[in-house]
Amino acid sequence: MSENKKRILLVDDEEDVVNMVKMRLDALGFETLVAADGNIAYQLARSEHPDLIILDVMLPGMDGYQVARLLKFDQKYKNIPIIMLTAKGQKEDLECGQKVGVDVYLTKPFEASELVDQINRLLGGAAGA
Amino acid sequence: MNDVEDAKEINLRLNQELEQARFELSLLYDISNRIGYSLDYNDLMVLLTESLHKIIKYDVFSSLILIDEGRKIKISIYAVSPVSKKDIEEIKLKLLKVMGNLGGMGLLADNPVLLEIKGDVRDDIQSVRPIKASFDVPLFAQNRAVGILNVASFNDINYSDDNIKLLYTLATQASATIERLQAVLAGEKSKMKIMVERMSEGVILLNEKDEAVIFNTAAAQMLKMGRQELTTANLIEALRGFEVNASLEEIKNSAVYPWVKDLCIHGEDSRIIHLEAVFIKDVQERPLGISLVLRDVTKEREIDQMKNEFVSLVSHELRTPLAAMKAATENMFDGLTGALNPTQTDCVVLIKRNIQRLSRLISDLLDIARIESGKLEMHKQAVDLRVVIGDMLALLRLPAQDKSITLSAKVDEQLPGVDADSDKITQVLTNLVGNALKFTPAGGAISVGAVRDGQWVKVGVSDTGIGIPSQALDKVFDKFYQVAGVDQQMKVKGTGLGLPISKGIIEKHGGKMWVESEINKGSTFYFTLPVFAAGS
Numbered sequence: 001m002s003e004n005k006k007r008i009l010l011v012d013d014e015e016d017v018v019n020m021v022k023m024r025l026d027a028l029g030f031e032t033l034v035a036a037d038g039n040i041a042y043q044l045a046r047s048e049h050p051d052l053i054i055l056d057v058m059l060p061g062m063d064g065y066q067v068a069r070l071l072k073f074d075q076k077y078k079n080i081p082i083i084m085l086t087a088k089g090q091k092e093d094l095e096c097g098q099k100v101g102v103d104v105y106l107t108k109p110f111e112a113s114e115l116v117d118q119i120n121r122l123l124g125g126a127a128g129a
Numbered sequence: 130m131n132d133v134e135d136a137k138e139i140n141l142r143l144n145q146e147l148e149q150a151r152f153e154l155s156l157l158y159d160i161s162n163r164i165g166y167s168l169d170y171n172d173l174m175v176l177l178t179e180s181l182h183k184i185i186k187y188d189v190f191s192s193l194i195l196i197d198e199g200r201k202i203k204i205s206i207y208a209v210s211p212v213s214k215k216d217i218e219e220i221k222l223k224l225l226k227v228m229g230n231l232g233g234m235g236l237l238a239d240n241p242v243l244l245e246i247k248g249d250v251r252d253d254i255q256s257v258r259p260i261k262a263s264f265d266v267p268l269f270a271q272n273r274a275v276g277i278l279n280v281a282s283f284n285d286i287n288y289s290d291d292n293i294k295l296l297y298t299l300a301t302q303a304s305a306t307i308e309r310l311q312a313v314l315a316g317e318k319s320k321m322k323i324m325v326e327r328m329s330e331g332v333i334l335l336n337e338k339d340e341a342v343i344f345n346t347a348a349a350q351m352l353k354m355g356r357q358e359l360t361t362a363n364l365i366e367a368l369r370g371f372e373v374n375a376s377l378e379e380i381k382n383s384a385v386y387p388w389v390k391d392l393c394i395h396g397e398d399s400r401i402i403h404l405e406a407v408f409i410k411d412v413q414e415r416p417l418g419i420s421l422v423l424r425d426v427t428k429e430r431e432i433d434q435m436k437n438e439f440v441s442l443v444s445h446e447l448r449t450p451l452a453a454m455k456a457a458t459e460n461m462f463d464g465l466t467g468a469l470n471p472t473q474t475d476c477v478v479l480i481k482r483n484i485q486r487l488s489r490l491i492s493d494l495l496d497i498a499r500i501e502s503g504k505l506e507m508h509k510q511a512v513d514l515r516v517v518i519g520d521m522l523a524l525l526r527l528p529a530q531d532k533s534i535t536l537s538a539k540v541d542e543q544l545p546g547v548d549a550d551s552d553k554i555t556q557v558l559t560n561l562v563g564n565a566l567k568f569t570p571a572g573g574a575i576s577v578g579a580v581r582d583g584q585w586v587k588v589g590v591s592d593t594g595i596g597i598p599s600q601a602l603d604k605v606f607d608k609f610y611q612v613a614g615v616d617q618q619m620k621v622k623g624t625g626l627g628l629p630i631s632k633g634i635i636e637k638h639g640g641k642m643w644v645e646s647e648i649n650k651g652s653t654f655y656f657t658l659p660v661f662a663a664g665s
Contacts, residue, residue, distance in 0.1 A: 014449055020456030027465045108452035109488050112459040 005031040006123055009050040011041040011067070012085065013059055017108075021054065024112055030119075038062030045071055050080065052122055054115075055102075057086035065100055072101035081122035085110065153295055156180055157302070173303045177278070178207045180299075185292050187280045189216070189248075189260070193224040194268070194276035202228075202240050208248025210283060215255060217246060224277055227265050231274040258283040266297045270308045331402075331423030337416045351402050351423045353394060391426070400427045433502070440498040444491045451491070455484045493626035497608065500633035507637060511546035511661040512554060514579050514586060521558045522577065525566065533571045536562075539578040547586050547658040549638055554658070557631040561590040561654045564627065568652070569594035584660050585640070591653040597646040605644060606632045631656075 008025055012018050013036040025032045033048055035041035038061035045053060045067070053071075057064040064084060071077040084102045104118045159180065174192050181190060188210040194203050204221055206212075221244070260281045268276035278300055280288070321343075325332050331348030335341055349355065354363065388406040393399065403426045409417040460466055462477045469477065499505045522536050529536045547554075558577070565575045573593035580587055597605060597612060604610045609625035632642045635656045646652035 014453060016453035017449070017456060020453055020460055023460050023465055024456070024463075027460075108448045109455040109484065110452065112456060112463070 005029065006051040007031045007033060007048065008119070009033045009035065009041065009044055009048065009053045011035045011038075011053065011059065011064070012056040013037065014056070017056075021115070024116070028116065028119075036060070038064065038067050042067050042070055045077060045080065049077070052119060053080055053082045055082055055084055057084065068102050069100040083115070083118055083122070153184060156184060157299060173300075173307060174205050176303070177296075177299060178205075181280070181296070182209065184295065185280060185288070186282060186284075186286055188212075188283045189220060189279075189281045191220050191224060191279045191281070192268075192276060193228050196243075199275075200240060201243060203243045203245065205245045206247070208246070208250065210258075211249040211251055213251045213255060216260070217244075217250060219260075220279065220281070224279060227279075228274070228277050231267055231277065262286045262288055264288050264293050264296075266293065266300055268300050268304050270304050275304070331421075333421040333423070334418060335421070336418040342418070348421075348423055351394070351400070351425055353396065392423075400425055401430050402426070437498045437502040437504075440494055444495045444498075447491050448488070451484060451488055455481070455488075458484065490624045490626075493624045493630060496630045497626050497633070500630065500637070505633070505637055507550045507553070509548050509550050509638075512549045512551045513544075513546055514554070514588065514658075515540050515544055517551055517554055518558065518577050518579065518588075521555055521562065525559070525562055528566060529575070532566060532569075534566060534569055535574040537574065537576045539576055541580050543581070544579055544586060545581060546661040548661040549658050550634075553634045553637075557634050557656065558588075558590070560627040560631045564623075564654075565590055565592035565594060565652075567623070568592065573651075581660065582657070584662075585657040586660060587655060587657050589653050589655045591651060593651040596648040596650055597644065597652055598648060599646075602644060602646060606642070 008030045010018060010021055010025065010032055011034075012021075015036070018034055018036070022032045022034065033044055033050060035044050036059075038059040040061070041053075041055070041059070042062060044050075055064045055068060059067075062070075064086070068082050068084070071080060071082070078101070081103045082101075083104045083106060085106050086108060103122060106115060106118070174194070177192075178190050181187070189206060189208045189212060191204065191206040194205075195201070196203050202225075204224055206217060206220055221242075225242075261284055263279060263281035266278045266280075267274050268278060278296060280292075280296065282288075325343060325345045328345060329347055331351045332343065332345050333341055333348050334343035349358075388408075390404045390406075392402040392404055394402055403424045405422045405424075407420050409420055411417050458477055458480050461469065462474070462481065496505075518538050518540055522538055526536060562575060562577065569575060569592045575590070575592045578589045578591070601610075601612045605612065606628050608629045611623070611625050635642045635658070638658055640657040640659065642654065642656040644652055644654050
């Protein structure tokens with residue numbers, strides 16, 4: 001059973017946000033991997049090859065855009081959908097995200113329903129297992 | 130018979146004398162009128178020369194005046210008949226001699242002499258004709274001799290005492306007037322000088338020859354110049370150095386009033402100086418000069434920058450904890466933490482609503498900070514307002530139905546596209562219709578209209594709401610302004626930033642926003658946007 005679960009890599013250095021988002025992802029039946037650092041996130045993405053990544057912009061180590069760029073320019077990982085999550089809401093950030101191939105961009109504080117809708121859309125409607 | 134003849138002759142002579150006296154009086158009156166606002170002895174000379182020949186016959190009228198507080202001598206010679214250089218030289222020496230007798234020759238010995246000659250001057254070494262008659266009249270100011278007038282003729286004229294008296298009266302009267310005016314002017318000048326000097330703003334006044342006629346220490350300090358260095362050439366050079374891509378010519382031709390520019394003065398102590406220049410003209414549109422006012426705005430700009438950085442930092446820092454709170458509340462509300470009883474659900478809904486309000490306030494604060502710092506990013510393109518209005522109304526139809534308010538659009542079918550950022554215009558329209566919904570009682574109507582007006586499209590959002598009191602009409606666009614009593618009465622909770630943001634967005638497009646309103650009838654908010662022109 002657990003092998004069929006979709007795996008989501010959740011990257012944010014805000015522990016409270018991570019815990020609350022993880023609670024919802026768990027409840028929806030996803031397997032959640034967590035990273036609080038850009039470098040670790042990149043390593044985990046490569047070693048674990050998650051089905052989707054939720055990525056904060058401001059991170060210790062590499063920032064979210066750098067992580068996204070490295071993955072999106074790599075044939076092996078470019079198909080992993082990325083949802084960018086950040087407290088910044090400026091247009092220039094949005095453009096920056098689009099340039100590196102981010103799939104969806106959500107501004108904090110986001111609606112849980114919006115996050116879930118986007119996850120479902122990117123994973124082809126297959127919520128959890 | 131003889132008696133009658135005599136009487137006739139006497140009568141005639143009396144009439145002639147009366148006529149002469151009347152003429153002299155009218156001349157005196159004319160001269161005092163014309164000298165009225167003149168402050169210059171030179172002007173006096175021109176006036177006397179022009180008028181004098183009407184009453185006294187002469188060939189040469191000349192004058193000597195001490196100018197520049199006695200440091201220079203000016204000799205003017207006005208010749209009605211041709212004169213030779215020799216005659217001129219003779220007149221000059223005679224005037225200097227008479228003046229020397231009046232004021233002491235020592236005073237005059239080394240002083241430079243300016244010579245001004247009008248008339249037909251021949252190169253002859255010999256006199257054209259010798260001077261046969263002449264008289265002098267001294268010119269006094271503050272009981273000191275300041276000049277001398279001379280009337281000369283090549284003919285044998287017997288200048289009467291009356292002639293001399295008349296010229297003396299004219300000259301004395303005129304010079305007394307000039308003296309009085311000069312005293313008043315000197316008083317006013319010193320008052321103004323003290324005022325200008327005491328100002329914390331830098332003040333520079335350039336005359337029509339671009340010479341700095343007034344400037345204060347503050348101006349010199351701000352431009353980091355010594356007082357002596359503050360000449361027009363240096364000033365223009367300085368303006369160029371301060372990246373002002375302009376000469377004073379540009380200021381003169383500037384259609385903007387006043388011409389403003391921030392100068393960055395680099396150095397150990399870098400300053401930002403705000404420059405305001407105004408081109409001054411007299412009532413006949415003749416150029417008088419340029420007035421420059423300089424204000425050190427370094428502190429203000431620093432505070433502005435700090436404020437904007439602070440707002441932006443705080444907004445970002447506030448959003449992160451808000452995100453965690455929001456996620457936690459939604460998890461509870463959606464039952465992820467177990468079932469809630471009705472009271473708990475009410476509490477969670479209350480928390481959610483207030484998180485929503487806080488996050489709206491943060492977005493608005495960020496928007497206003499961006500507008501005020503000029504950092505509002507615009508992505509302009511041809512926008513079809515019919516689509517934008519339609520989409521926006523579709524989104525607000527449900528909340529309107531909840532309040533039993535009719536929403537309608539009256540948009541011109543031929544409406545041209547506008548040059549705008551469609552997201553930002555949606556934000557403005559949503560704000561205006563949202564406000565209308567808040568302030569319109571149940572059963573009312575809101576309509577959005579758009580028409581072309583020349584090179585602009587005018588959009589109006591009308592409601593049948595409670596209206597805005599006339600004294601609050603221009604304040605509704607102020608930050609955090611809420612119409613007294615109304616918001617409590619309508620149970621409306623806003624950030625007080627919606628309208629200033631909307632106005633800022635419209636102004637960034639080059640448009641205008643205003644409101645017309647009638648109490649208990651309703652309000653209409655208007656804004657304009659430029660018609661999209663191909664190639665713009």
